[in-house]
Amino acid sequence: MRPGDSERVRSLPLFASLDERSYAAITGPAFLQRFPANTQLLLEGDPVDFLYVLIDGQVELSGTWNDKDTVLTILRPVSTFILAAVVLDAVALMGARVLDRSNILMIPGEAIRARMAEDAAFAVAVSKELSGCYRGLVRTIKNQKLRSGVERLANYLLQLHARAGGADLFSLPHEKRILASLLGMAPENLSRAFQALKPYGVEVNGSDVHLRLVADLRRLAKPDPLIEKPFDNSHEARAEYQAEMSAAWRSA
Structure with a gap:
């Protein structure tokens, strides 16, 4: 090496x-x-x-x-x-x-x-x-059992938003076929979930995502520290x- x-x-x-x-x-x-x-x-x-x-x-x-x-x-x-x-x-x-x-x-x-x-x-x-x-x-x-597909997608986008340092504009890290699989839904259901999030300020253009109403999206998603992965430097977070x-x- x-x-x-x-x-x-x-x-x-x-x-x-x-x-x-x-x-x-x-x-x-x-x-x-x-x-x-x-x-x-x-x-x-x-x-x-x-x-x-x-x-x-x-x-x-x-x-x-x-x-x-x-x-x-x-x-x-x-x-x-x-x-x-x-x-x-x-x-x-x-x-x-x-x-x-x-x-x-x-x-x-x-x-x-x-x-x-x-x-x-x-x-x-x-x-x-x-x-x-x-x-x-x-x-x-x-995450899979307690949330709908729309709620899983909303929380996933909020995680990407946090990883991007709070930027409202960021890119999806995977093609949508893979993202659907990661979120436990069919590709057509992922498309419908993105449509359902439009009233909450989610705009998608290819792989680019723009969150215009982050507070509204957060109220829908109801992120939970007992479900979402931590972002600190603890051993748990790194693992x-x-x-x-x-x-x-x-x-x-």
Whole structure:
């Protein structure tokens, strides 16, 4: 790895508390690989031999059933994924596909499990990471089950508004087909949800969104700190924020 890449990996909450000996033991047998766009890294049911660390590019995590498929999340750097499967030495519950040309550090699962058994600090770091992921899953389930599609979209737009530093004009990070899947709705329902938000000042032009009546949108959305991901610098916030919608999906 380039020195700058190593520093970025080292700064992840999962590795930040490790001493140099433990970090070297984990990353020593790892290797960095470049994947072209549209490479399938994992299929559901595949054995998981590595913990993946996305350094550059984008990775889509997805699920399928009965000829249906859905996008669970889109990962951006720097993110780990498939941690729970590595810890349990279990098969993958979701597929992973490279969207853009990506650099991915692949750490053998045996090295992760061996270090957990030998290094209590690393075992605690893994526990904290998975705990943050579990809390992300709870937030996602509450969002899906307690809110309508229009309310989910309204809260998602308010999150983008916050990430943009409060700017009223910003761009959607995904094409609308993927966004619909992330929000748990069909593409045609997403279009109807955008139409339903027009009276609340939501204007959409392609991927550009303009929020003209933020206060009205917030009254409709009723954002809840027990559902929305935090934006502070706590361990919980860092753990939950690494995946686009929920850190839970990157651990499974």
